[in-house]
Amino acid sequence: MPDYIKQALPQQERDMSAIEHTARSMLADIKQNGDAAVTRYAEELDKWQGGEFRVSEDQIAAAEASLPETFKEDFEFCHRQIVDFAKRQLATLIDFECETEPGIFLGQKQIPIGNVGCYIPGGKYPLVAAASMSVGVACAAGVDHIIGCAPPRDGKEMYAPTLYALHKAGAHEIYVLGGIQAMAAMAYGCVGMHAVDLITGPGNAYVAEAKRQLYGTVGIDLLAGPTEILIIADDTADPELIATDLLGQAEHGPDSPAWLVTTSKHIGEETLKHVEVQLKTLPTKSVAGPAWRDYGEIVVVADTDEAIQISDRYAPEHLELMTSKDDEYLARLKNYGSLFVGEEATVAYGDKGIGTNHTLPTSGAARYTGGLWVGKFIKTVTYQRLKKSASRDIAPVLARQCEVEGMLAHGITCDVRHVRYAGAND
Template sequence: MATYLKSAPREPEAVDPEVVKIVSDILLDVERGGEAAVRKYSERFDNWAPERFTVPAADLERAGEKIDPQLREHIELAAEQIRSFARTQRQTMTEVEVETLPGIRIGQRHVPVNSVGAYAPGGRYPLVASSLMTTVVPKAAGVKRIVACAPPLDGDGIAPAMLYAMHVGGADQALCIGGAHGLAALAFGIEDIAPVDMIVGAGNVFVAEAKRQLFGKVGIDLLAGPTEILVIADETADPALVASDIVGQLEHGVTSVGWVICTSRRVAEEALGLIDERIHSLPTGKVAREAWESHGEMILCESDEEAAEVADRLAAEHVEVHTAEPRWYLERLTNYGSLFLGDESPVPYGDKGIGTNHVLPTAGAARYTGGLWVGKFLKTLTYQEVTGSGTEQIAPTIVAIAEAERLPGHARSAQDRLDRVRDAV
């Protein structure tokens, strides 16, 4: 039976009703008031009132001139890693056409959505990787128009490194607007930028709530809430690395969640002490400490089987496996956003550019969905083509089912085809 050496005093909060109302008011205001409403909220929340929110095309293309050449190379390498994996994923998605009965052909195609709004949070930290994850992948899927969007950093526009990542990722346009009003601008259009069909990307509680409320008007990837990390460790694990990885993820924000599942009491107790030490040594330690104290847990399990059971129940966004046989967990775990096998595979690798995507399910959503990937931008569309001989095969069945459902119009539509075929004989 699992033992808690440290338990969380409270669960991460559900959506605050006040947040729901604030976001609802913002979205309605922007839908009705357009650019003027966006400008009002931009000034209020970000102290940002540019002449135009659209980043000039020339600035997007020349963004690389404002950053260190070595950083440019790193961004380009990360982009290529993400692009290569997305293209490989795309190759696994096949289109099919099959003749199920003589004269009946049915099939499916994978068609990219036409336009995507790619949101990247950047008001507190300039999250370069988010700008890559949300632009490279839809471009690899074949999306025709990508509008990147991020808030201003320190009242001075989008951070140059983020803007360069947007350009490298394939963004066709860029908007410097943050928060719920930024997503509203993507959904309803602003200046010369037409509304998009889909919005992707992570953000704070207001951004997540805006995505939830905009779903239906636009498509979304998933509702990504506060970040989560779960580390599974056995007696071979290095407690210092366990602590490092937990604390590193908690610095995202005070609502971040960290779990450690250990099958070794020694490793668990050492890691607990080292987590406190690491938090104290970080410039972002105040944030990480509040997150750990409020939402951190250290769980001692008696076996790998029990550890796997607890991990699947938690369904964490990021799951690291620091064990002697990490691939044992690869074969058994079913609920996670992304899995990091072995202690040489920390979460930042996946978060920043190893190739997988970092927009992942949180709050238990990994029980029913995966993260952002090339398939999210592709609509699997079916089609059918029937000849006279096919109608002879299938129409009697359709008529019978429609009549059983008391839908005579449906039955008549099928019967008309069958009558025409028979009359032609």
């Protein structure tokens, strides 16, 4: 039976009706009124004063010139790690054709999506690394045309590091546009954009709701909620380091859960002390403090089995291991967005550019999906082809299956081939 040293406060289910209504109204308005509606919302919500939404080559050059070489070098390193890992993932997706029965050939092909729109949020934390995670990975997948979008920081311009990152990551067109209006513009093809087939990127609750409602009109990567971290630790772990990593994720927002599951009560108690000490001097304590107060948990479990059971039930976005049995946990854990094995690894590495993607499932979605990866920009499709004799021989079997299901017209398509190829000898 787990013992909670600290438990999250009871949370009421958030009423999303107002957000749903706002997103639905804005999407309908933009679908009907196009550029005029997009411009109106950009002016109202982003205080847009910049004229053309599409970023010019001169603006890209100016942003690049304004940035220090250390940033450019660091970005290049991180971008290279992300794209290289994506290419290695791509190599695991193969085309093949096999003969399953004499004369019956089934195949699989990998086809990149044609047009993709990638959104980079620009709120409290402009997620510059998201350019490589989305645009860069889409390029690695072979996507034909990629649009990058990010909101203005001052009503006129995109944050220079974000603009630089979108350009270097390979976006074919870049637009200064944020929020629901950006999602709608990419989906419907407004303000000079090509309508895309898939939109990706994190954002606030309004952006997430817009993506949810646009699904079907376009594909989406996934619906992300508040970021979360879970750490599994035993008596060999350093409680000061555990506290640092918990707070490192809690700074994302006041509703970001941070959980510790430990087989050691001593480690749990010491971690709680270190969290309280570190919060006193943490630069982002105004955000991380409420997140820890309301959503932080420390739970003591009996053994490895119970730790795995609880972790898989939580299905965390980020899962760190600080134990003497990391390999066993790696082999047995099933539900997580990304796993950080050993104290040498940390979520910040994955968030910023070690190579694995940072767009990951939250709110328990890791029970049924992984995160954004090169395969999200690829359609795995299948095909069949048959020799005439094979079509004749299989026709009666499949015609009877059609008859069982009451699909008589389907059955006729089988029957005519049985007759048509009666004398076939290939």
